[in-house]
Amino acid sequence: MDLRYPERVARFADEVRAFVRKELPPEIRDKVQRRQKVSVEEVKLWQSKLCSRGWACPGWPKEHGGPGFDALERMIFDNVTNEEGAPTVVPFGEVMFAPVLFAVGSPEQKAHFLPKIRTLDYWFCQGFSEPGSGSDLASLRTRAVLEGDEWVINGQKMWTSGAHNANYIFMLVRTDPDAKLQEGISMLVFPMSTPGVTVRPIVTMDGEHHTNETFFDNVRVPKTAMIGEVNKGWTYAKLLLGHERTSIARIGQSKRELGRLKALASEQSTNGLPLMNHAPFRDRVAAVEIELMALEITAMRAIAKGGSPGVEANLLKVKGSELQQRLTELFMDAAGPYGLPFDPERGLENGNEPIGFDEAASLGPNYLMTRVVTIYGGSNEIQRNIVSKTLGL
């Protein structure tokens, strides 16, 4: 047994780190590190740098235009880029939809979509959840009916995150209302500009617009909008949610946040001592660091095991998301009274001076918004159900 990364992988990590430090514009890195909004243009700029280096879409095989990393390189790449403050990949196209295309997309669909997902010319959102279908996703009711050569879609999707920036959607629809719940679902892909699609913003409790509800009123799309076979959409969704769970562990991001937490706690003082020297606080930070170490090694073990992600994906999602939340809680502890000011409209985005210390304004909103990570991508209750089933319970 050897827990160290192989020499070639260690060299690769250095190479990725050097690349990010050279190519990532400092103003974008600063925004990411200070948890400010990164614009669509800035994400696209970073993606173009990755494209030039041949590292865009790190999870993709060479044949589809990816770098063809092995699983370990992939994890290292994600961790290092995140640690270094690169913008988070918008997962819907690259991480979630593309693997479904690899598996079951037609040659025409692959040729059409993959290059444009890679450059982010196609910016995707996902239409899965509905008002009555959250954890119980298979109960979804948005209908698609075949009329001649067209699917006609009617219904409503919830939590269509980023739909206001997206020009494409992939979504689950009910195509056979008489079949068993999971067996009457299909997956469609089409432009958001299709007549009959309406996006309404949902503002979350951090005061920001991340997500939406999206309405479909007699939306007509061609038969070619179908991904794979009719009524097989549930199988594809499961495939894709497995991918979402792996990236949801956010190990690199948590490492970055842990580093910043320690830095902040060293700057803040209480009773004349740095907060980081205050034993109860220091010990809570240590506990998170230990849990994060365990998570990284667990991820390495999952990779070493090979094959498609199994129950490890559920574990990584549960532990990774809880760590993210714990970190935001500790940031709030570190902030002290400056965790209170909360005024997005009068804040940095509008050119005002920060209230309190430099990154204080982002901590409250980030704490609130991060409550969602144990809810989305399959709630942690659902994940634990799956884990317990694999244990034979």
Add this chain to the structure above:
Amino acid sequence: MDFKLTETQILLQDTANRLVRERYTFEERKKIVAGESSYSQALWNEFAELGLLGVEIDEDCGGIGGSFADLAIVLEAFGRGLVVEPYLSTVVIGAGLVGAAATGERRKDILSRIAEGKLKLALAHGEAKARYVLEHVETRARRDGGDFVLDGAKAVVLGGDGADTLIVSARTDGGTSDRNGISLFMVDPKAAGIHLRPYRNMDDRGAAEISFENVRVPASALLGPLNGALPLIEAAYDRGAAALCCDGIGAMAAMNAITLEYLKTRTQFGRTIGKFQVLQHRMADMAMAEEQARSMAYLAVEYATEKEAAVRGRFISAAKVQISNSGQIVGRGAIQLHGGIGMTIEYVAGHYLRRLTSTEKMFGDIDYHIGRFAAA
């Protein structure tokens, strides 16, 4: 041992609850929060008419001469209603300080105006580097002839955005962390040399960063003893913490009630989600956390006005720790049990999380209070 309310208290509770239920609906609150000012003057006037601003103020000053236990009843109702008006800064802290430190006609005049709804106060004490250490005061007031001249800056001043008068702490003697040498001054926020940056806190209450540059006040602005204001400030902060305990149990009770209702009505997998054991257990934990918090809020009320600082501090700290911990269990749990809908700003649950999180951060956080309790 007696946990029953008196007849007067039951009447007060009815009044406060009815006000919140009828006049402070979530929709009404949204309008207030969206406004330019952080509070509704119209509602503030109603509070005054109902006697809610003078609960603890003597009858000869226009109040109803009640106790902190009476005030606690209003505070719980206001927590339930997520009331953003500057009740904490004016009625709990401001009136409390003036009641304890002012005398004679001055005392009567200020308290009467508070009870009438004509005066809002804010205690400007905390500073950027002080964190929760109350004796850490860098702002200075130097004597100049018959006046005092203030220089310094105050951080996260609760109610500072809309106060008619600020009660400003400043060092008139000693070094930054000395217990002696701190004095309080009543200062007009419009005085020359004051820069005030208003904003909202996470719970939508108003606050401000306030700086003082050569701000001249007459000697008569002094409130309480020269150099000896720290015990007054400590007592005021303990009253604030005790008040937040009461506000907190109101918010927790409301949060648990709406979450329970959601578990009984939201259907997934062909049944109401309250039928799933893992959600039942979480709800049970939240209900138990609320009960523990309520018990300690009663303790806080009992000791909020205790004169013996060490005794008072120990019990107030214990209560504040319990309320904060329970607030996390209830606040975070409720969002998780609601799922996505709990995340939206249009739904009330997130606002209770914001209230409970703010409650935890004001007048000392968990680390501060657990440390003070352990050291007591």
